[in-house]
Amino acid sequence: MSDYPSAAPPEVLPHPRSLCHGCGAPPRYVRTKTSVFIQCPIAPMKYPPQPVARCDFFVPREPGDGASSVR
Numbered sequence: 001m002s003d004y005p006s007a008a009p010p011e012v013l014p015h016p017r018s019l020c021h022g023c024g025a026p027p028r029y030v031r032t033k034t035s036v037f038i039q040c041p042i043a044p045m046k047y048p049p050q051p052v053a054r055c056d057f058f059v060p061r062e063p064g065d066g067a068s069s070v071r
């Protein structure tokens with residue numbers, strides 16, 4: 001797996017129905033040559049099983065709170 005997490009969502013979202021995409025945590029996207037993994041910065045499980053349908057740590061994303069930094 002690549003060590004290149006990004007706050008910027010990929011053009012094609014993995015698990016498009018995942019709750020994570022609308023979460024203000026916000027999730028980070030870890031790209032490999034063939035896959036994109038959703039990394040959570042706050043839930044105990046760093047890579048929650050996808051698609052996430054319900055999450056006790058979910059925080060609604062604020063309007064205009066889109067992609068921010070790339071680390």
Ligand code: SF4
Nearest residue numbers: 020023027040055057
């Ligand atoms: S807090 Fe829950 S919904 Fe938000 S990114 Fe983490 S796992 Fe996904």
